[in-house]
Amino acid sequence: MSVIPPAENQHVEFKLEAVSATELAEELVAFANADGGEIWLGVDDAGQPVGLSRSYEQDVMNISRSGCIPPIRPTYETVQSGGMTVARIGVPKGPDRPYYTSRNRYYIRVGSTKRIASREELMRLFQAAGLFHYDLVELSQVSLNQLNLSAVADYFARYELAFARESEAERERLMRATDILGDQGRPTVGGLLIFGISPERTLPQAGIQFAHFQGTQPGADLIDKRFFGGSLPDQVQNALAGLKANLQSPSRIEGARRIERAGYPDPVFRELLVNACVHRNYSITGSQIRVLLFADRCEFASPGRLPNTVTVEKLAVGTSFARNPLLVRLMENLGYMDRLGRGLPMVVQAASRLGLGVDFDDSGDAFRVVLRLP
Secondary structure (H helix, E strand, O other): OOOOOOEEEEOOEOOOOOOHHHHHHHHHHHHOOOOOEEEEEEEEEEOOOHHHOOOOOOHHHHHHHHOOEOOOOOOOEEEEEEEEEEEEEOOOOOOOOEEOOOOOOOOOEEEEEEEEOOOOHHHHHHOOOOOOOHHHHHOOOHHHEEOOOOHHHHHHHHHOHHHHOOOOHHHHHHHHOOOEEEEOOOHHHHHHHHHHHHHHHOOOOEEEEEEEEEOOOOOOEEEEEEEOOOOOHHHHHHHHHHHHHOOOEEEEOOOOHHHHHEEEEOHHHHHHHHHHHHOOOOOOOOOOOEEEEOOEEEEEEEEEOOOOOHHHHOOOOOHHHHHHHHHHHHHHOOOOOOOOOOOHHHHHHHHHHHHOOEEEEEOOOEEEEEEEEE
């Protein structure tokens, strides 16, 4: 049976037999650092099969072990295409990202080409692997007076510490010990997000964009549109209030009576808002959290894909992850969440009781939760 190679795209690359070991290693790394893909060996750039003179399976396996760090485990399959023998090399999405070549270069896949990862892209790869946490980064351009010290004092009061009565040196020591401040005495990203007066001035990606549409599509008329900024606790509380103000109570008419039907309890929406705020990738500067309310559903989009080892299937049964461990710790201590992974299963169970479903989507540039409405 003859197989026709698909067109080159984000998941498909064509290579001739003469491709160098170095270039093949770069392609393997680029695919492994993305969502995986296929390399068709013996096919020209126009997608025409030109064939192979021998099997290159052993060569590919050697390159994937010695030219890629950590080693990559591709598949190799010989197929017939256009009367020619070609090879289809399958590259899985790498569980041990980020990968780099033996020449210490990190590559990513962009469209139908590969390129060396930028600083920001490399940061995201390390974040996904849990090797770097952006919320612990100290902000050199932010001063202590951009924190709400009353909120900080309330936080320490939970541990019976009279923060306001301590000396300036002791207050700074306490904030450093809890990672609210970094080593240089400047607020960290997490410290600013939790206790900042207006963190969106420094971190414009912080905040929640809310929109309520008339129908079921984004092109429908807008009923309401708001932006919720401030500290993460303020974002969650204000977004929850705005969402509740726009949600209609599910009901039906029987005769002259209006019968109210069961809807979602507040903890469901609160959990999804907290989850979006705490687990988003704050190193992505071009977009904010989006909460979109339609007639039949509510969508929560949090910038950034899931970390390496987490899948949407695992989330529904309680697998937890901490892209931002400082945010998780502080929000947990403030009573907004726990680290036991019970939040999303609770949401799924609440939807199930109403005979509805919850969809998780980890494609594109954001993780989305779609909550079906009664």
